[in-house]
Amino acid sequence: MTNSDINRLKDKAFQVFGIFCTFIGLVVLAIFLIDIVAEGITRINWDFLTSLPSRRASRAGILTAWAGTLWILVLTTLIAFPLGVGAGIYLEEYGRKNRLANFLEINIANLAGVPSIIYGLLGLEIFGRQMRLGGSLLAGALTLSLLILPIIIVTTREAVKAVPRSIRDGSYALGASKWQTIWHQVLPASFGGILTGIILALSRAVGEAAPLIVIGALAYVPFTPSSPLDEFTVLPIQIFNWTSRPQEEFLTNAAAAIIVLLVITFLLNGIAVYLRNKQQKKIRW
């Protein structure tokens, strides 16, 4: 065998290895999803979705958990949406290339890399203790809002940046002010991209357990929250709690709750991907 034959063989071997690596993650994911569905699907029924938690696995349900998750989603959107989009617009449209803008940029990149549990410590001290919100829904939503703020800011900036200069110039030429231009031209044109970013950020927030555990969200909440100041639990915490128990039946419950959580996560991601594709097809500047 000549040298070049050996090299060609190595090349082929790497190709096979490449295919193997590309699919190993997906195969593991598939095994895992099948395992979860096989274990949990029989447990999912109307009672499971509408029952309160219980010390007996067979009677326990996830009503309080998914109600808490829904509350957190709504509150987090209300807080993070205006803040994140506002900051994104400021940085892209108003922020001049000065030291403050530069510092803001580095700072946001840094915040994106802070572990979620650290946001939990921040929320525990600032929202929980200083603002006396304790382990309430509002404290949880504020904490998660800060956590996803960098994601929303970055995607807002990208969406706004994609709107061409000519649109703004046209608006100014008709006598519109800066804010009128942003509100009537830039924002409608970039809204699809902004929305995609927010939904992706929310799908991140839905799966978070660590920061909420730190601020004091409970594992056992025997009622559904009725105001933002109520104590709460969310699906990931319920799953964590059931997974930590030794009895086999609770693992089945955890698998069933995971199915519900994954449906929510995949739904949010699916909507985001759909919006992004639609956006890309529609707009040709």
Place this chain on the structure above:
Amino acid sequence: MRTSEKIIEGLLWLSAVITILVTVGIIWVLLSESISFFRVVPLSDFLTEKEWTPLFADKKFGIMPLVTGTLLTTGVAIAVALPIGLTIAVYLNEYAHARMKQIVKPMLEVLATIPTVVYGFFALTVVTPFLQKIIPSLAGFNALSAGIVMGIMIIPMISSLSEDAISSVPRSLREAAYGMGSTRLQTAFGVMVPAASSGIVVSVILAISRAVGETMIVAIAAGQQPRLTLNPLVPIETITTYIVQVSMGDVPRGSLEYKTIFAAGITLFVFTFALNNLSFWIKKKYQEKYD
């Protein structure tokens, strides 16, 4: 008209400046609580003591066992994610058709969207029992399966960032390599990967930072026993798990035990902050090499 424009600009400015307040808040909270911790426990004990037992009667406050636990799970995760992620990046760039790349990339991203608590469940109920068949001495809670599962989770992080780095290497370099008679493999590892090395290093640093701060996988599957060891087969405890463990229990606020989570938190923050800024620095320094 002008005043309302100004007010709006002011509000937008405020929402941008809030991000600075968040950083200040994080540093202030971590510092103020840990300073009062370090008044009681000297920093030298914190760094050199070999045991971490703040919740026991005989209290020892050495952070090292939590740090080694964190590094152990992170090490396993990177050992899994780096070879696989980099191979995927090279394969998609040098071998796969553009169409396949288009299909595979979003599929890999799915791995990053799954909540970490779900990965923890997987590590504990599927990976650990499976590994126990191969390694009978493997404990029910261990760094190995938590690390492997975390590695799978961060594959897309390394593969997609490395892929971006490799695909931004100018075509001319690749064509020159082919012109010299190189195979695709020789081109990839002799030319493309070295040329994209700064971007690949950045992806690995960001992946390490992510793994260091990861919480739920290790809290579920790696155990809650602080232990100064590099053996991945026994239960350990990471910094993040310790914070969760204390938060789940009823440690009275303001007590020394309560302050330990902020001391652990600031340790974690220093690690991730250093890693993130190192990655920014590398990116900035080497990014415009080909422009």
